[in-house]
Amino acid sequence: MEIITTPLEGCLIIKPAVFPDARGYFFESFNEERFNEQTGLKVHFVQDNQSASGYGVLRGLHYQQGEHAQAKLVRVISGEVLDVAVDLRAGSATYGQHYSVLLSAANKLQFFVPRGFAHGFVVLSETAEFFYKCDNYYNKASEGGLHYADPALNIDWQVPADQLLVSEKDQVLPNLDKL
């Protein structure tokens, strides 16, 4: 497993060690001891989530506030998505900046998004199944979000605007300057 740092401190790309053979492939999709040893973190995930979406579905940008904040380890089981993290850590040198990474069933990359970030993704393939671990439980009352098309974020979602499918909840999320 390889850890690749990104320009946003704490956001990490994880490249698993894959063992292909005549039958197919094998890899450890998560090993807590190895993950914490190689990242230097002490993360303990308590909830796994999975969603399925069609082309152009954009989920985000989401976070949970305060004591309910979540770090996420995300990956794609089928298809391909553009995954995005936005730095919302007060006082961070990269506050308001985002990082995007292509995650697919083919590249098997995982993306670690620390607490203090908003997270979202858009589906680039016909369909995609998305799987992620969270280090804190879902808490509806503490949900927060940021509008995906906020000009201040300037995120290139790689899907034409008229082909995006966004939930009603996500369509009315505020821009960064209203947080």
Ligand SMILES: Cc1cn([C@H]2C[C@H](O)[C@@H](COP(=O)(O)OP(=O)(O)O[C@H]3O[C@@H](C)C(=O)[C@@H](O)[C@H]3O)O2)c(=O)[nH]c1=O
């Ligand atoms: C996130 C979540 C949702 N739900 C419920 C609430 C709702 O009825 C239904 C769908 O919820 P949402 O519309 O919020 O699902 P979705 O838009 O897929 O939300 C997710 O988006 C990505 C980008 C993230 O980063 C996640 O943390 C999460 O916020 O599932 C849970 O029961 N547990 C959970 O952990």
